[in-house]
Structures are given as structure tokens and as C-alpha cells.
């Protein structure tokens with residue numbers, strides 16, 4: 001990757017909510033043996049456990065708004081200081097604003113950990129709406145299913161671990177529309193930010209999951 005064969009895998013998965021970043025990041029992180037760092041999953045866990053962070057984050061998340069940059073930047077700095085991050089990482093759902101991207105750039109510079117690439121998942125707005133409103137997620141392992149296009153073998157039960165499937169609070173149609181607007185206004189500017197740094201690679205986020213995964217492998221140079 002970036003630094004040549006055998007370089008450490010340090011990637012950002014970028015794209016609108018529902019683009020399939022989490023599905024691909026979870027599998028590829030397993031395949032590559034690096035942590036999957038998903039700020040949305042970390043926040044939902046904090047909400048479930050009822051920590052101070054969770055209580056603060058929940059009101060933003062329920063509305064489909066972004067949690068304040070300072071909160072998220074602290075969370076990521078803390079996560080990347082864990083020993084497993086030295087082997088590399090896939091960041092999923094972070095950064096989501098220009099200040100977050102700038103904070104990440106500084107953090108990685110201080111650690112002397114150059115970012116490999118930023119993989120952008122391109123998906124049409126109509127497809128995003130369809131995916132998000134039909135999405136069901138495992139409470140236990142976070143694996144995502146879709147009511148019609150990727151249903152579980154048994155309704156309401158996770159194929160992978162047997163956990164309970166649920167609809168995320170923020171996957172209701174009204175909140176999804178807000179999240180897509182927030183994406184366009186606050187996150188889409190990151191495309192130009194990373195393009196200008198020569199880091200951006202685009203993959204089509206529609207099609208068979210396996211085909212998309214191959215495209216991500218190629219785009220990542222892995």
C-alpha cells in the first residue's frame with residue numbers, strides 16, 4: 001500500500017450512511033488482522049452501557065446529527081493509543097468533518113503513521129434510502145441484514161451468531177433523510193480534502209458484496 005509492498009494497512013472507509021462501509025470493513029479487518037475502528041459502533045456501545053459519553057452522544061445520534069468533533073476526536077485518539085492499533089487499522093465512519101480529518105492528520109503525523117488510502121464507497125441516494133430503511137442489525141455482533149435483499153435465514157435472528165436483529169433508532173425514514181443531508185453538508189467535503197492529497201480511491205458501492213470486496217482490496221492495494 002502507499003508505502004510499498006508489505007506496508008502497514010491504515011485505511012479510512014468513507015461514504016454516506018448505508019454505503020456498506022461497515023459490512024466491508026468488518027470482513028476485511030478480519031482478513032487483514034487489523035482492528036475495525038467504527039465510531040458509530042463505539043458510540044452505540046457507550047449508549048448501551050450508559051457511560052457519560054453514551055449519555056452525551058445519544059441525543060445527537062437519535063436526531064441523525066453528528067456528535068461534536070471534540071468528543072469524537074478524543075475517542076479516536078484514545079482508541080488509536082491501544083496496542084492493537086500499531087498493527088494498522090480500518091477507520092469506518094471517521095473522519096466525518098474537515099476538523100476531524102485535520103485532527104487525524106495531526107495525530108498520525110505525531111505517531112509517524114502515514115495514512116495509506118481513503119476508500120470512497122459510491123452509492124446512489126435512492127439505493128441508500130432503500131438500504132437504510134430496510135436494514136436490520138445484530139445486537140450482538142453488529143452484522144447487517146436487509147429485509148428483502150439480504151434477509152437472515154430465520155426472521156429476526158443473526159445467521160452469524162444467533163443474536164437478535166433490530167432496527168437502529170436512526171434508520172427510520174425521517175432520520176435517514178437528515179443523516180443523508182448531514183453527510184452532503186459536512187462529510188462530502190472530505191472527498192476533495194483527500195483527493196487533493198492523492199489518497200482518494202473510489203469503489204462502486206452497488207452490486208454483489210463479494211465483487212465490491214474485491215474492488216476494495218484492489219483500491220487498498222492489498
Ligand code: AMP
Pocket residue numbers: 017039040041043060061062064065066067068069072092093094095096100170179
Ligand atoms: P454510523 O453507525 O457510522 O452511521 O454512526 C451513527 C451515528 O453516530 C451518527 O449518525 C452520528 O450521530 C454518530 N457518529 C458516528 N461517527 C461519528 C463521527 N465521526 N463524528 C460525529 N458523529 C459520529
